[in-house]
Structures are given as C-alpha cells and as structure tokens.
Amino acid sequence: DGLKDQDGKPLHYDKVYTIGEFDLYIPKDADGKYKEYETALESYGDTTEVMRGLIPSHIVFNGKKGALTGAGALTAKVGETVLFIHSTANRDTRPHLIGGHGDYVWATGKFINKSERNLETWFIPGGTAGVMMYTFKQPGVYAYV
Numbered sequence: 293d294g295l296k297d298q299d300g301k302p303l304h305y306d307k308v309y310t311i312g313e314f315d316l317y318i319p320k321d322a323d324g325k326y327k328e329y330e331t332a333l334e335s336y337g338d339t340t341e342v343m344r345g346l347i348p349s350h351i352v353f354n355g356k357k358g359a360l361t362g363a364g365a366l367t368a369k370v371g372e373t374v375l376f377i378h379s380t381a382n383r384d385t386r387p388h389l390i391g392g393h394g395d396y397v398w399a400t401g402k403f404i405n406k407s408e409r410n411l412e413t414w415f416i417p418g419g420t421a422g423v424m425m426y427t428f429k430q431p432g433v434y435a436y437v
Contacts, residue, residue: 304373305374306372307372308374308375310379311376312354312355312378313378313379314353314355315350315382316349316351319335370428372428373426374427375425376389377422378421378422378423379421380419380421381418384416388436389424389426391435392428392434394411394412395425395426397424399416400417400421403423
C-alpha cells in the first residue's frame, strides 16, 4: 500500500540508503596493538574473549571505517527525498543527520505505526531497524552520524 503520512496520504521517495551499524571486537596484543591472524579460526579464542567484555573495539557503519565517505558517500540532489534505513544488531543507537532532520521517522521500522515528525535525532532499539525520510532543501555536506 506504500508509505503514508499521519493523515493517510501517500509518501514518495527518490532514493533509499541502507546503513548497518556494527560492533567489531578486535583483540589487542600486550603492547595494545591490534592483533592479526592468518585465518578467522585462528582468531576465534581471542575474539570470543574480547566479546565477553561487551566493549567493542570499533563501531562502524556498513562494516568498515569511512564506509560512508569518499566514493561511498551517500548523495542526493536538492529536492530529492531519501529514505534512510538504519539497522543495528546489538546496542541502542541514536542517529541524526547534521544539516537536516527526519521529516518522517519510523524508529522501529514498523510502517503500520504512524511516523514521528521533524526529529533531529531518533532512537533505534538494539536488534531492530529504524527508518527516516528527508527531503534535501539546499546544497551542502550533510553528516549522517
């Protein structure tokens, strides 16, 4: 049936971007440098031990540092409406678009629920995906954090 606003009117978008937020657990050696392993199996014991501490060594978007910059930057033109789908596996998160906001936000990804409007930051519980829609009003660099 498509996305609808709070009055039941259809919403449309020009692009969709998916952002996955990931926790990485990389073991360090006695000198505090990140360890390297020949195979994933070889790292299993150390990695499992780091994961038990529940403190990630890195938190990244789309699997690596800088994934949404340079050639991986998410682009839009003035007047385009973009639907951002943000998923997180383990921890709660609070994304926001610096320079913009969430015109429409479904924080738990349930489109049957009414959207929230004009949020600067939206709360996404761990283990779910939230969705935000924004129409770009002016040129510039917007940071998604």
